[in-house]
Amino acid sequence: MAGGRVYGGAPSNTSNLSILLQNQTPSCASEPLDTLFLSGSSSPFLGTRSMMSFEDIQRGKGCNRSLFRPFDHDDNGDDGMDEYFHQPEKKRRLAADQVHFLEKSFEVENKLEPERKIQLAKELGLQPRQVAIWFQNRRARWKTKQMEKDFDSLQASYDSLKADYESLLKEKEKLKSKVANLTEKGLIREKQGGNFEQAETNRLQEPQQKPLSDSAASEGEGSKAAIEACKQEEISSAKSDIFDSDSPHYTDGVHSALLEPGDSSYVFEPDQSDLSQDEEDNLSNALLPPYMFPKLEDVNYSDPPESSCSFGFPVEDQAFWSWSY
DNA sequence: TTGTGTTTTATTGCCTCC
DNA sequence: GGAGGCAATAAAACACAA
Numbered sequence: 480m481a482g483g484r485v486y487g488g489a490p491s492n493t494s495n496l497s498i499l500l501q502n503q504t505p506s507c508a509s510e511p512l513d514t515l516f517l518s519g520s521s522s523p524f525l526g527t528r529s530m531m532s533f534e535d536i537q538r539g540k541g542c543n544r545s546l547f548r549p550f551d552h553d554d555n556g557d558d559g560m561d562e563y564f565h566q567p568e569k570k571r572r573l574a575a576d577q578v579h580f581l582e583k584s585f586e587v588e589n590k591l592e593p594e595r596k597i598q599l600a601k602e603l604g605l606q607p608r609q610v611a612i613w614f615q616n617r618r619a620r621w622k623t624k625q626m627e628k629d630f631d632s633l634q635a636s637y638d639s640l641k642a643d644y645e646s647l648l649k650e651k652e653k654l655k656s657k658v659a660n661l662t663e664k665g666l667i668r669e670k671q672g673g674n675f676e677q678a679e680t681n682r683l684q685e686p687q688q689k690p691l692s693d694s695a696a697s698e699g700e701g702s703k704a705a706i707e708a709c710k711q712e713e714i715s716s717a718k719s720d721i722f723d724s725d726s727p728h729y730t731d732g733v734h735s736a737l738l739e740p741g742d743s744s745y746v747f748e749p750d751q752s753d754l755s756q757d758e759e760d761n762l763s764n765a766l767l768p769p770y771m772f773p774k775l776e777d778v779n780y781s782d783p784p785e786s787s788c789s790f791g792f793p794v795e796d797q798a799f800w801s802w803s804y
Numbered sequence: 805t806t807g808t809g810t811t812t813t814a815t816t817g818c819c820t821c822c
Numbered sequence: 823g824g825a826g827g828c829a830a831t832a833a834a835a836c837a838c839a840a
Contacts, residue, residue: 569834569835570812570813570814570833570834570835571813571834571835572811572812572813572834572835572836573812573813578812590827591826593825593826608814609813609814611826611827612813612814612815613812613813615814615826615827615828616812616813616814618827618828619828619829620811620812622828
């Protein structure tokens with residue numbers, strides 16, 4: 480026994496003797512409940528008499544003696560006295576009705592005040608100690624179930640976040656490849672015709688410098704229009720890629736400046752030195768919630784998220800499992 | 805029937821609160 | 823210091839497949 484606690488339900492020899500005394504003394508039924516149930520001299524099981532009381536309350540039918548028969552003297556017989564002292568008490572399951580009654584009570588309130596405990600014990604024909612134990616075990620079961628539910632819920636939100644992250648990752652790779660593609664095109668044009676932007680500007684500013692024949696002129700107009708269209712298309716394409724509706728939008732001056740034409744390197748080699756640390760953080764945070772994922776620069780994209788151990792909940796979050804109710 | 809896994813009842817030891 | 827709660831655990835009762 481812990482801390483000198485006295486349990487009425489303890490199947491000791493002394494209490495077995497008390498069982499006999501209680502069950503053979505009907506007048507005990509009129510004793511105050513506290514004395515009857517809580518004192519060290521009370522019986523661990525009140526048995527048939529109290530059970531019938533519960534049955535009378537519940538349905539008026541006979542009790543299921545195979546389920547709830549705390550101490551059946553008929554089984555042991557009159558010569559079973561020695562057996563009481565030498566056989567440990569068997570556990571008895573509560574009757575279905577009793578469990579149902581306790582369940583209903585638990586639904587109302589899962590804590591058990593002393594008065595309620597006494598009342599329940601009285602109605603069910605159990606010891607208050609048994610009722611207390613039942614509530615204690617029931618609370619433990621409820622807690623386990625609740626933890627399972629919460630685990631499922633967390634698992635679902637984790638899966639959802641993971642899917643979002645992976646989709647963002649794919650989109651980022653897609654954009655990276657597009658940027659690489661455009662870089663390649665730009666380099667080729669620079670090699671072929673020098674500064675494309677400058678050439679185009681010159682051409683637009685001096686349209687009449689080189690007289691052309693009608694056919695050549697119209698051809699030149701068509702060519703110019705084609706080039707202009709191509710140019711507009713590329714610029715709008717680059718913008719639309721970056722401002723894709725599903726992508727994080729950078730509306731601050733720093734990031735939108737990356738999209739400004741006029742510098743052939745504007746898209747391909749953004750000057751990261753212009754970014755303050757805060758801005759870099761914001762850029763990362765726009766893609767990855769800080770509580771869930773590491774910064775972009777910390778991620779090894781060649782590895783699946785699991786292998787980088789980046790998806791685990793922070794250690795401090797595990798305090799969630801420290802339950803209280 | 806028996807072996808095995810699960811559920812239920814009960815105990816123990818520790819902790820907190822009053 | 824006693825009462826009561828909880829976690830861990832034991833052990834009986836039960837379910838069920840082989």
